[in-house]
Each structure stands twice: as C-alpha cells, then as structure tokens.
Amino acid sequence: MSRATTIEPPDLYFEDFAEGQEFATVTKGPMMVGHQVRWAGACDNYDSEFHHDEHVAKAQGLPGIILSGPLMASYLLTEVERWLGRNARLTRFADRNTGSTMPRDLAHLHGRVTKTSVEAGHGVLEIECWIENQRGEITTPARATAVVARRAR
Amino acid sequence: MATTLPEIETFLSGLVGPLGGADTMTVELGAVRKMARAVEDADPIHYDAAAATRRGYRGVVAPWPFVWLMYFNGTEHQLDFPFGKATVHGEDEYEFHEPMIVGDEITMRTEITDARARRGRSGLLGIVVQERRFTNQLGRLCAVLRTTVIRR
Secondary structure (H helix, E strand, O other): OOOOOOOOOOOHHHHHHOOOOOOEEEEOOOOOOHHHHHHHHHHHOOOOHHHHHHHHHHHOOOOOOOOHHHHHHHHHHHHHHHHHHOOOOEEEEEOOOOOHHHHHEEEEEEEEEEEEEEOOOEEEEEEEEEOOOOOEEEEEEEEEEEOOOOOOO | OOOHHHHHHHHHHHHHHEOOEEEEEOOOHHHHHHHHHHHHOOHHHOOHHHHHHOOOOOEEEEEHHHHHHHHHHHHOOOOOOOOOOOEEEEEEEEEEEEOOOOOEEEEEEEEEEEEEEEEOOOOOEEEEEEEEEEEEEOOOOOEEEEEOOOOO
C-alpha cells in the first residue's frame, strides 16, 4: 500500500445536488516551491527554470517563482471530483490562468452547482469553480461538467 | 525575425497541422501514484488495485492530470516563435472519456488546430491552440486536452 493516506470519496447521488449549491471551500497552502517541485517530478518537466529558481524568474522580469498553472488547475479539478463523490464521472473541465500563484500564497478552492439536468436518463451537473488567493484575486476561473449516478428508485 | 502582422500571420498559419509523431507510453503504477500525490488526490483508486476493482475499474486508475506527464514527456511541447519575448500558458480545456488504467498503452497524438494573430494592449500577440488526443490500446479515446498558449 502507498505511503499516502487514502480516503474514499463520499457516496453521493444526483439527487444530493441542487442548482445554486455551494461546496465547502478548501484551502491549499501556503503554497511552497516544494509543491511545484513535486509537480515537476510527476510531470517529468524541468524545462521552465522560472518555476523553481527565483534568480532565473527575476532575471526574466517576473516578481519571483510562479507555480505552474496546470498544477493549480489540477488541484481544483481534483477537488471537484471529491466534492461530487464516488458515483460521479467528470466529463469536461476548462480553466484559465488569469493570475499567478507564488510561494507562500494561499489558494482557496471554491465551487458551486450552476445547473442540474437529466440527459438520456443520466444526471448531469454543471459546475462553476475557481481559485482565489489571500488577496481576493481570482487566479484560476474554471467550469466542469460531470455525470452523476441517480439513486435507485 | 517576424515583425509585421502579415509576417506573423504567415508564420502562424504554417503551424497548423500535426505536431511531431504519435507517442505511446505504458501507464506505470509508480507514475500514477506520484501524480496522485502531487495533486493531493487521496482517492484509493489511484493507489490500490483492490480498491479500484471494488469500484468497478479494471485496475489502478490514473488521475486525469496524468495527461500532463504525457504532455511533457511525450512530444516536443515548446514552440519556437520568430516574434515576441515570452510564451504564456493561457488556458486548458479537457474532455474525459475512458479511464486510463495501470498497464494500459496510451498513445498521444498532437495537432495544432488554430494559430492566429491578435492586436493586444502591448502589441501583436500570437494565439496557438494545441490539441492532444489520448487513446488506449483498445483504440478507445481516453481524453482530449486543448491547450492555448499566447506569444507576446
């Protein structure tokens, strides 16, 4: 078994969600260079020195190390899956990098259900989600679609 | 060095089409666990085969950000532009289909689907959309990742 502590996602069904429902905010961080380094290792990508070397980042005109946009989006995508539980299947996710996350920043992960519908017998949820830092700036606006099992009648 | 709008447009239109060849990678358990830990995904289906089969999967499931390992490891991903100073990763759009399971052979094909110039606040910008399609050994589509990069 892995060294990671695992947790089964909640056992939720389509009927447990409603339009306008807000999910409990999750805070990641303070984000550190170590988070970025672990992501670089998982991606086998060390090409962009400004992601882990402050000297290079500043020489390139950046205020300092910038954490990877896809890393932050991946935290958000993962949290959407956890919010929706083990009976949901994410089908789409789209995000934009509108602000930077730097070492020692906090990342508050927010989400809400914007639409519920039943399509071809399947429950479908549209989700709006975003990451906001400790200054209230939205760094990663995103949206997701998931198919969620309906409770047996 | 391209400096005028027609020069930049000519360069960008030439980018559209396949980017490199197809690349195939085996989904390895260690790589899957490493990615799951990096994105703080604690779902046991990414770590333990018994937990994954209890939930109806063929084996340990790769978390979706696993596509980024293939993105960076599998093909040439940095474009050389004859204009601008920096390339910014603007946005990503994912489609998810068949789960990627440890032991699967995933083939990634990359194509530039759109490349155009735009006049921004700080001058001319290039906007390039790369699409990566991930298919398993059964020929089933697992995921599509569309990445928009901005050259300025």
